[in-house]
Amino acid sequence: MQRYSIFSVVRHALSGHKNWQPVWRKPEPKPEYDVIIIGGGGHGLATAYYLAKEHGIRNVAVLEKGWLGSGNIGRNTTIVRSNYMLPKNNRFYEWSLKLWEGLSQDLNYNVMFSQRGVLNLAHSPAQMDAFARRGNSLRIEGADADLLDRDEVARFVPGLDVSASTRFPIHGGLLQRRAGTARHDAVAWGFARGADALGVDIIENCEVTGFQKDGDRVIGVETTRGPIRAKKIGVAVAGSTSEVMRRAGVERLPIESHVLQAFVSEPLKPFIDSVVTFGAGHLYISQSDKGGLVFGGSLDGYNSYAQRGNLPLVEEVMSEVATMFPAIRRIKLLRSWGGIMDMSMDGSPIITTGPLPGMYLNAGWCYGGFKATPGSGWCFAWTIAKDEPHPLNAAFTLDRFYQGAVIDEAGHGPFPRLH
Ligand SMILES: Cc1cc2nc3c(=O)[nH]c(=O)nc-3n(C[C@H](O)[C@H](O)[C@H](O)COP(=O)(O)OP(=O)(O)OC[C@H]3O[C@@H](n4cnc5c(N)ncnc54)[C@H](O)[C@@H]3O)c2cc1C
Numbered sequence: 001m002q003r004y005s006i007f008s009v010v011r012h013a014l015s016g017h018k019n020w021q022p023v024w025r026k027p028e029p030k031p032e033y034d035v036i037i038i039g040g041g042g043h044g045l046a047t048a049y050y051l052a053k054e055h056g057i058r059n060v061a062v063l064e065k066g067w068l069g070s071g072n073i074g075r076n077t078t079i080v081r082s083n084y085m086l087p088k089n090n091r092f093y094e095w096s097l098k099l100w101e102g103l104s105q106d107l108n109y110n111v112m113f114s115q116r117g118v119l120n121l122a123h124s125p126a127q128m129d130a131f132a133r134r135g136n137s138l139r140i141e142g143a144d145a146d147l148l149d150r151d152e153v154a155r156f157v158p159g160l161d162v163s164a165s166t167r168f169p170i171h172g173g174l175l176q177r178r179a180g181t182a183r184h185d186a187v188a189w190g191f192a193r194g195a196d197a198l199g200v201d202i203i204e205n206c207e208v209t210g211f212q213k214d215g216d217r218v219i220g221v222e223t224t225r226g227p228i229r230a231k232k233i234g235v236a237v238a239g240s241t242s243e244v245m246r247r248a249g250v251e252r253l254p255i256e257s258h259v260l261q262a263f264v265s266e267p268l269k270p271f272i273d274s275v276v277t278f279g280a281g282h283l284y285i286s287q288s289d290k291g292g293l294v295f296g297g298s299l300d301g302y303n304s305y306a307q308r309g310n311l312p313l314v315e316e317v318m319s320e321v322a323t324m325f326p327a328i329r330r331i332k333l334l335r336s337w338g339g340i341m342d343m344s345m346d347g348s349p350i351i352t353t354g355p356l357p358g359m360y361l362n363a364g365w366c367y368g369g370f371k372a373t374p375g376s377g378w379c380f381a382w383t384i385a386k387d388e389p390h391p392l393n394a395a396f397t398l399d400r401f402y403q404g405a406v407i408d409e410a411g412h413g414p415f416p417r418l419h
Helices: 006-014 042-055 087-101 103-107 125-140 150-156 184-197 238-247 311-324 369-386
Strands: 032-038 060-063 118-122 146-149 172-176 201-203 208-214 217-223 228-235 255-267 275-278 283-287 292-303 333-344 350-353 359-363
Touching: 032 042, 032 217, 042 060, 042 184, 042 359, 042 369, 060 184, 060 228, 087 103, 087 125, 087 369, 103 184, 118 125, 118 150, 125 146, 125 172, 146 150, 150 172, 184 201, 184 369, 208 238, 228 238, 228 369, 238 255, 238 333, 238 359, 255 311, 275 311, 283 311, 292 311, 292 333, 350 369, 359 369
Parallel strands: 032 060, 032 228, 060 201, 118 275, 228 359
Antiparallel strands: 118 172, 146 172, 208 217, 217 228, 255 292, 255 333, 275 283, 283 292, 350 359
16 A cells, blocks of 8 residues: 655655555455445445454455435435544544544544534533533543633633523523544545455446345345345444335334535635534534534434435524634535434444344444544444444344343433434
8 A cells, every 4th residue: 555644745755646546446246255335435444444444354355325425324414523422432432532533643644533522512400410420421431521600611712602682591501622524525535445455346337226145144235236245244324224224125224314514605605613612502513724614413303314404404504603603604514415314213323243144234323423433333343244233333233122121321212303
């Protein structure tokens, strides 16, 4: 693999930057692999990378129906954090955050991870109490959390309307300083490059249309580029989980697919140097290196496999931006898009062996799967390699919904659109 460094940039400059190698190969599918991962999103690519790197399993193919990064990995608002209250979530996301902290060096690829801080705003004394509780829970688990009062919030985010006369007055906020953002498509490209260099075949334009079975056991897949057999098959297709699993004969899963939109404004001079979330509704906002404000809100509220949303949500999100930052009320929106979210019944993920012999499932990422990318790939690779979960993902089973051992972080109950 060509290494990236200041020296390689200088060396290639001498030949007019005409001799850079493609970042990953375009191999033809082989008839058989040790492991097939379905889905070339962040989680599928990270899984393949850690299978090869941590477990020495290199006869691996990642099958992607479109182009690499065409799913949610290239559509999210890039927020990375570990500030979950429940220990089962917090330990997993904190491990993921630790992997983020060394990811650019590990991959030799700049994923532009920026620990600029994520601040959740509180708009009532009760919300401050809840944030204090969450902050304490984080600190007990070894993660970082700072409770800010209103003056500290005003200093941390100068453009915020902190006046008492605003529609939802700000009382304070919970800050995780090690949280931040990363460049989402660089994450897909970095993991793809790392996996490819270790021998993994990344096969684009290869949709899995069916499964080969021996009794209940899955032994291969039918694809638009022909049949491929494998000893183990991992499914990491995010919003398409129900659809792909139906092709394997698994008709009912604790997952609903919903559309989530994101927005980018015209570029501005530096305005927000952190990530801020609105606590009286649902809005998260940051500023990209190109200057555009990047933000999103809630789900559109209906089940959908469309990668675009509707106008009521646009209006709701814009009104929240205007309430929080009156100074930017007149900015123009440049782009908006949608992605298909795999919303689980308790808002927490599934990383498990099964549900069929020979199969492994990674799903249920809701709004939060980008931040989980390295941790999820690391745990899923462990689960596939060893045929049992790592302690970090041992609770993320499918049968927790039958046993009542749900991990309901938001406390919303079995209503996927609310998580
Ligand atoms: C608008 C938006 C904002 C978000 N913001 C954040 C955020 O700020 N922070 C955060 O942590 N998370 C965020 N998320 C969630 C996060 O992006 C996802 O949870 C995560 O990317 C899902 O995992 P993935 O990357 O593997 O998914 P994907 O990139 O969607 O990968 C799944 C892949 O499977 C492929 N596939 C589907 N069916 C088949 C098939 N039959 N055969 C072969 N391939 C198939 C798809 O083409 C796709 O490429 C956001 C999501 C959206 C849409």
